[in-house]
Amino acid sequence: MSMMKYTPRSEIESRIQRLQREIAELELDGAIITYHPDLFYFSGTSQNAHLFIPRTGEPLLMVKKSYTRARHESPIEDIVELPSLKKMPGMIEKAGYTDLGRLGFELDVIPYNTCLLYRKIFSDSEILDVSGAIKNVRLIKSPYEIELLREACSVIDEVYEDVPDWLREGMTEIELASLFEAGMRRRGYGGCCKMRAFNQDFFLGNVVSGTSGAVATYFDGPVGGSGLTPANNPHGAGWKKIKRDEIIYIDYTCVVNGYTADEARMFVIGRLPDKLTEAYRAALEIQREMVDLAKPGVECGVIYERAVGLADELGFGENFMGMGNERVRFVGHGVGLELDEMPVFARGVRMQLAPGMTFALEPKFVFPEGAIGIENTFAMQEDGAEVLTLANEEIISV
Amino acid sequence: MSMMKYTPRSEIESRIQRLQREIAELELDGAIITYHPDLFYFSGTSQNAHLFIPRTGEPLLMVKKSYTRARHESPIEDIVELPSLKKMPGMIEKAGYTDLGRLGFELDVIPYNTCLLYRKIFSDSEILDVSGAIKNVRLIKSPYEIELLREACSVIDEVYEDVPDWLREGMTEIELASLFEAGMRRRGYGGCCKMRAFNQDFFLGNVVSGTSGAVATYFDGPVGGSGLTPANNPHGAGWKKIKRDEIIYIDYTCVVNGYTADEARMFVIGRLPDKLTEAYRAALEIQREMVDLAKPGVECGVIYERAVGLADELGFGENFMGMGNERVRFVGHGVGLELDEMPVFARGVRMQLAPGMTFALEPKFVFPEGAIGIENTFAMQEDGAEVLTLANEEIISV
Structure with missing residues (x-):
C-alpha cells in the first residue's frame, strides 16, 4: 500500500x-x-x-x-x-x-x-x-469500490494480528488504542471516519476493557467506553488499566482510500468468565444466522428480527445491542465512504438486500462486567454475503 | 494525566x-x-x-x-x-x-x-x-479554561521532545505521523479536533517533508500535504519517504480535555539549504514582532498587516502563508474547544485583543522545496501574550 x-x-x-x-x-x-x-x-x-x-x-x-x-x-x-x-x-x-x-x-x-x-x-x-x-x-457499490473496501479490510485484519504482542497487564486502554491506531495509520488509514449524522463524530473506534465496556455514550452504537474526557469524543479507550481475566473488546473502523472497514475482535489476558464466553458463542451463532439469511431480496428488517429473536432464544436478549435503556435498535449498517450508510438492519426496514451493498453486521452484548461480540464487514454478492474482514474470530487469550 | x-x-x-x-x-x-x-x-x-x-x-x-x-x-x-x-x-x-x-x-x-x-x-x-x-x-476564556489549554500544550510539547529519536532517513511521512499521533493519544489526546466550518475536518495535523510541504489542499491553512488519498482528508502526511537535507515540517493540534493546543516545529536529517534557514529566521522575527504588538486593545487586523509587511521587508513576501494562488489570508486564529475560533488575525479585522483570548500565531512560508515556519499557542494576559507551547524553537537537526 x-x-x-x-x-x-x-x-x-x-x-x-x-x-x-x-x-x-x-x-x-x-x-x-x-x-x-x-x-x-x-x-x-x-x-x-x-x-x-x-x-x-x-x-x-x-x-x-x-x-x-x-x-x-x-x-x-x-x-x-x-x-x-x-x-x-x-x-x-x-x-x-x-x-x-x-x-x-x-x-x-x-x-x-x-x-x-x-x-x-x-x-x-x-x-x-x-x-x-x-x-x-x-448504496450500490461497483466492483471497483468493493475492491477498495476489501483493501481497507485487509489493512485492519493485519493490525489485529499484532494485538497479542501488545497486550500486557496494567497497560491503559488508551495505550493499547494508540498502538492499534498507529498500526492502521502507517498502513494507510487516511484520517477521519466520516459520519453523515450530525454530532456523531467519534475517534476511529473502541478499545474497552472489562467494566468500561458497559459505559454508555452519546454514540448511536451498542458499545461506548469512557473515553479520556467528557469534553471531546467521550467514547472508546479511557484511562482504565487492563486487568487479567477481563474482556478486552476492540472495535475499529479503518478508512483506506476513502472506504470504511469495520471489524471487532475479542481478547483476554488469562481466561474469561464462562458467561462472557457463552455470550460470545451466541454472538457468533447470531452472525451465522444473519449471514445465512442475507440473500438478495431479503428485507433488512427480517434479518434484524431474526437476530433479536435468536438472542432471546439463547438467553441473552436483555443484553443484546446494549443494556437497560441504553440499547440501540439495529444490528448492522451500510459502510462505504461513510460509516452510517444504508442499508440499516433495524426493525421495520423494508429495504431488500441487493448485490453491491456493503455493510457491517455487529451482534454484540453488554453486561455490567463488559462488552463482547463480533463485527465483520460484508459485500452482498449474487449468492450471498461475502465476508471481507478475515481476522481470527476466536477470542484470543494471551 | x-x-x-x-x-x-x-x-x-x-x-x-x-x-x-x-x-x-x-x-x-x-x-x-x-x-x-x-x-x-x-x-x-x-x-x-x-x-x-x-x-x-x-x-x-x-x-x-x-x-x-x-x-x-x-x-x-x-x-x-x-x-x-x-x-x-x-x-x-x-x-x-x-x-x-x-x-x-x-x-x-x-x-x-x-x-x-x-x-x-x-x-x-x-x-x-x-x-x-x-x-x-x-471568546473570553476563564482562568480554568486557560489552565486546561496549558495542559494540552504541555502534552504536545512532550511529544516534540521524542521526535529526534524517531527520525531516520527513508521512513515515510505517515510512519512518523503515526508515531507522533500515538505519542499524543497515549498522553491524553481525546480524539477529533473540532472545526466549526463545514467540510474543513482534517486528521490531527501535518507531517510533511520537502516538496510535500508545497502540496496545497482543501484546508484553509498555509501548509497542506498530499495525505494518503484524494478521498478522505487529502492533507498532511503521505507516502513520501523522508530524505536527508530536506525540511521536515511537523504541525499538530493536541486536544486534551477538550482544549486545542496548536504547535509547529521544524526538523532535518542533515542540513537545510540556506534559503530555508533564512526563511525560518524571518518566521521567528515575524512571530517576535507579532507578540510584541499583541497587547489588550490592539486590533487583530493591525497585527496581520504588520506580519505581512515584515515578510515583504525580509524578502519572503511572495511565499508568506502559502505560495502562488494558494495563499491564505490570515496569520493566526483563536483556539479553544474548537480550532477555528475567534479572534482571527486577518486583513481588516477590527476585533481588539483582550485578556482571556487564546490563539495560535503561525507565520509560515511555502516554497517549491518545502514548507517552513513556526506556530505557538498563546493566552492573552493583561500585560501581553503569554506563550503556552514551549518546545525548543530551533530547527532540530539529527
Whole structure:
C-alpha cells in the first residue's frame, strides 16, 4: 500500500449518469454537490469545490482550493476556478445551463446558514433536497469500490494480528488504542471516519476493557467506553488499566482510500468468565444466522428480527445491542465512504438486500462486567454475503 | 494525566449567565444548544442532548443518550430523559417556560433538514440564530479554561521532545505521523479536533517533508500535504519517504480535555539549504514582532498587516502563508474547544485583543522545496501574550 489511488473516469461517468436519472425523476434541473464524501464519489476529488450536475449534459466542477490539485485528481473535463461562491450561477450559465428553476443540494448535511447563502446566490432557483437521491446512488457499490473496501479490510485484519504482542497487564486502554491506531495509520488509514449524522463524530473506534465496556455514550452504537474526557469524543479507550481475566473488546473502523472497514475482535489476558464466553458463542451463532439469511431480496428488517429473536432464544436478549435503556435498535449498517450508510438492519426496514451493498453486521452484548461480540464487514454478492474482514474470530487469550 | 476532568459548577453558571445577557440583548426568549463543543461548554457534558437556556431562570438539560452519563458529568440541576425530540416543547413548558416566541439555535452548524425538524417541533416559535452570541461568550476564556489549554500544550510539547529519536532517513511521512499521533493519544489526546466550518475536518495535523510541504489542499491553512488519498482528508502526511537535507515540517493540534493546543516545529536529517534557514529566521522575527504588538486593545487586523509587511521587508513576501494562488489570508486564529475560533488575525479585522483570548500565531512560508515556519499557542494576559507551547524553537537537526 503506497500509491495515491485516483478514481477511474468510467466510475465517475457511471455514477453521474445514475444520479442524473434520479435528478430527472425528482424533476430537478440539476444538483450542486459539495459535501466531501459525496463530492469525492461524483468527482474523484475532495478539494474545496462545488460540483454542478445538470439533469442532462456534462458536469462542471468549480474549485475554490486547491484548483491545481482538483484538476490533477478529478477525471471531470470541465474544471474551473471559483474565486467566490457568488460566481457560481454565472459560471454555470457560461457552461450553457440557463434553466436552474429547481436545484438540488445536500440539505441533510449543509448547515442552515450556508443554505441561506445558497438561496441568496441562486435567488431565481428553488433550493431542494437531493441527499436521498445521492444515498440511493451510493448504496450500490461497483466492483471497483468493493475492491477498495476489501483493501481497507485487509489493512485492519493485519493490525489485529499484532494485538497479542501488545497486550500486557496494567497497560491503559488508551495505550493499547494508540498502538492499534498507529498500526492502521502507517498502513494507510487516511484520517477521519466520516459520519453523515450530525454530532456523531467519534475517534476511529473502541478499545474497552472489562467494566468500561458497559459505559454508555452519546454514540448511536451498542458499545461506548469512557473515553479520556467528557469534553471531546467521550467514547472508546479511557484511562482504565487492563486487568487479567477481563474482556478486552476492540472495535475499529479503518478508512483506506476513502472506504470504511469495520471489524471487532475479542481478547483476554488469562481466561474469561464462562458467561462472557457463552455470550460470545451466541454472538457468533447470531452472525451465522444473519449471514445465512442475507440473500438478495431479503428485507433488512427480517434479518434484524431474526437476530433479536435468536438472542432471546439463547438467553441473552436483555443484553443484546446494549443494556437497560441504553440499547440501540439495529444490528448492522451500510459502510462505504461513510460509516452510517444504508442499508440499516433495524426493525421495520423494508429495504431488500441487493448485490453491491456493503455493510457491517455487529451482534454484540453488554453486561455490567463488559462488552463482547463480533463485527465483520460484508459485500452482498449474487449468492450471498461475502465476508471481507478475515481476522481470527476466536477470542484470543494471551 | 490520568483522570476524567469535570467542569466545575461555578464555570457552568458563569457561562450560562453570560449567554443569558446575550439572549436578552437579542430579545430571544431562550436558546437550545446541542452542538457538542457548545453543549459541553454550557453543560459540562457532550452526550446526545439538548440544553434549553431561558432568558432568565434555570437551564434544562434534555438527554437522549446517555442520560446516566450526562447526569454524572453535568453540574446542571434539572436533567431529564428525552425519549424523542418531539417531547422538547412539553418538557420545557413543564419546567415553567411557556413563552418561547423567539428561540435561538446554532444555525451556523445545524444541518438544514434538522432545522426544518426543529421548526416543526417548535411550531409556535420563530427559530433564530444564536451562534454569534455563543461565539462571543466562548471568546473570553476563564482562568480554568486557560489552565486546561496549558495542559494540552504541555502534552504536545512532550511529544516534540521524542521526535529526534524517531527520525531516520527513508521512513515515510505517515510512519512518523503515526508515531507522533500515538505519542499524543497515549498522553491524553481525546480524539477529533473540532472545526466549526463545514467540510474543513482534517486528521490531527501535518507531517510533511520537502516538496510535500508545497502540496496545497482543501484546508484553509498555509501548509497542506498530499495525505494518503484524494478521498478522505487529502492533507498532511503521505507516502513520501523522508530524505536527508530536506525540511521536515511537523504541525499538530493536541486536544486534551477538550482544549486545542496548536504547535509547529521544524526538523532535518542533515542540513537545510540556506534559503530555508533564512526563511525560518524571518518566521521567528515575524512571530517576535507579532507578540510584541499583541497587547489588550490592539486590533487583530493591525497585527496581520504588520506580519505581512515584515515578510515583504525580509524578502519572503511572495511565499508568506502559502505560495502562488494558494495563499491564505490570515496569520493566526483563536483556539479553544474548537480550532477555528475567534479572534482571527486577518486583513481588516477590527476585533481588539483582550485578556482571556487564546490563539495560535503561525507565520509560515511555502516554497517549491518545502514548507517552513513556526506556530505557538498563546493566552492573552493583561500585560501581553503569554506563550503556552514551549518546545525548543530551533530547527532540530539529527
